[in-house]
Amino acid sequence: MIRFSKLSVFFTGFFGLWLQAQQTSGDSLTSKHDSIIRNPSSNKPAEKKAQDIFNLQNSKKFAQYLFKTGQYSYAAEEFQRVIFLNPQDNDTKYQLVETYIQLHNIPKAESYFNQFFPLFDTLPVKFQKQSVRLDVYSENYEKAIKKLTRSKLDSIDKQTWYLGLSILEKRWKEAGEYYQAHVSNPDPVYHQFGNVVLRRLGAKTKSPFLAGTLSAVVPGLGKVYTENYGDALMAFLFTGINIWQAYRGFSKDGIKSVHGWIFASLGAAFYLGNIFGSVKAAKRHNQKIDDDATQEVKAVFDYRF
Amino acid sequence: MNITFKIQAQAPGNNVDYIGQVEHVFDLHLHQDNWTAPMRSARNEAEFFFAVLYWTYKTFISSQDIDSCVFYPSCSTYMIESIHKHGVLYGFLDGIDRLSRCSPFANNHYPIDFKHKKYYDPVQ
Numbered sequence: 112m113i114r115f116s117k118l119s120v121f122f123t124g125f126f127g128l129w130l131q132a133q134q135t136s137g138d139s140l141t142s143k144h145d146s147i148i149r150n151p152s153s154n155k156p157a158e159k160k161a162q163d164i165f166n167l168q169n170s171k172k173f174a175q176y177l178f179k180t181g182q183y184s185y186a187a188e189e190f191q192r193v194i195f196l197n198p199q200d201n202d203t204k205y206q207l208v209e210t211y212i213q214l215h216n217i218p219k220a221e222s223y224f225n226q227f228f229p230l231f232d233t234l235p236v237k238f239q240k241q242s243v244r245l246d247v248y249s250e251n252y253e254k255a256i257k258k259l260t261r262s263k264l265d266s267i268d269k270q271t272w273y274l275g276l277s278i279l280e281k282r283w284k285e286a287g288e289y290y291q292a293h294v295s296n297p298d299p300v301y302h303q304f305g306n307v308v309l310r311r312l313g314a315k316t317k318s319p320f321l322a323g324t325l326s327a328v329v330p331g332l333g334k335v336y337t338e339n340y341g342d343a344l345m346a347f348l349f350t351g352i353n354i355w356q357a358y359r360g361f362s363k364d365g366i367k368s369v370h371g372w373i374f375a376s377l378g379a380a381f382y383l384g385n386i387f388g389s390v391k392a393a394k395r396h397n398q399k400i401d402d403d404a405t406q407e408v409k410a411v412f413d414y415r416f
Numbered sequence: 417m418n419i420t421f422k423i424q425a426q427a428p429g430n431n432v433d434y435i436g437q438v439e440h441v442f443d444l445h446l447h448q449d450n451w452t453a454p455m456r457s458a459r460n461e462a463e464f465f466f467a468v469l470y471w472t473y474k475t476f477i478s479s480q481d482i483d484s485c486v487f488y489p490s491c492s493t494y495m496i497e498s499i500h501k502h503g504v505l506y507g508f509l510d511g512i513d514r515l516s517r518c519s520p521f522a523n524n525h526y527p528i529d530f531k532h533k534k535y536y537d538p539v540q
Contacts (some may be wrong), residue, residue, distance in 0.1 A: 341521020349516045384512030391513065395525075 322393035333389025353378030
């Protein structure tokens with residue numbers, strides 16, 4: 112028993128010494144680590160690797176990389192983080208709005224823009240241009256024109272943008288007069304818009320009233336006028352065959368002919384439908400001419416401004 | 417359930433297989449649309465009447481036929497959508513006009529819906 116207790120004392124003492132040694136070495140490690148953190152200017156290789164990849168500068172670089180490589184949804188999140196880190200960074204706010212434009216999420220882009228820059232008149236030109244573009248994308252052309260007249264754009268840009276917005280508003284006559292009045296503008300885009308206006312003013316539109324009247328006189332003639340020749344033929348056949356069948360029924364069994372009434376109803380429906388369709392075809396023809404003109408201007412607003 | 421008939425055809429004199437080209441010609445006229453929806457969304461008795469006609473046509477007539485309309489959406493769907501959007505008289509005339517336009521001559525005036533391989537002419 113005595114022998115056992117002596118042994119236990121011996122081993123306990125040995126264990127205590129070992130534990131103390133471990134603790135000492137642990138302390139030295141901790142202090143070494145602390146020295147690395149506290150002294151970043153020292154030249155040790157381990158310290159060089161210690162960098163904060165999530166700091167403001169790196170986050171901004173990463174967000175811009177995501178934007179440039181077309182990863183817009185990730186870029187939007189990263190730009191939002193950068194704005195959270197530095198709420199005064201107006202360029203990043205501009206880029207966040209631009210990212211949502213690229214994502215075709217115009218309501219969100221507008222909402223961010225209004226949140227970031229509530230006072231239009233005090234903004235720099237770059238931001239004012241973005242605001243007008245946002246109105247163009249949301250097809251608020253009237254509002255865009257009002258903003259443009261208040262903006263700080265130089266006169267050449269203002270004229271070009273105004274002409275473009277007049278085209279998008281489909282104010283063809285006014286746009287034509289405006290183009291002639293400022294024809295000395297050196298901007299090639301201005302003259303591109305001018306050509307669009309002149310082409311549209313020279314295009315032959317169709318009269319919906321005339322189309323409807325022609326179809327009322329001869330079924331299908333209104334569609335010939337609107338250059339839908341296949342539709343004209345079908346309308347003439349549909350109406351003609353039904354009316355002929357109705358005529359056959361009535362001439363065979365008189366006014367009580369069921370056959371006659373069925374085909375007379377169908378014939379009348381096709382006759383009226385054809386008048387309606389001719390008016391619509393004329394309107395669609397005119398709409399297409401307008402759309403062709405505005406499409407070119409929209410493309411310039413998308414890719415040039 | 418999507419049932420399709422497939423045709424295996426070979427041109428005489430060569431071993432070219434045309435299965436892929438004619439695979440969908442005889443697809444059954446099965447729609448994913450809910451044909452009772454216009455009945456539930458009808459705003460008055462006249463619209464409901466046309467919605468019932470539409471359901472009857474789709475269930476008993478159109479489903480037994482091949483998909484022959486050259487437009488997407490089909491003429492019947494176009495008419496019921498137009499009636500719902502513009503009212504009974506306007507929608508009916510619009511639908512009748514669409515019916516007379518639905519022919520092999522309907523070309524160059526409409527964009528193509530590549531998914532359905534038809535001319536795209538929605539209600540406007």
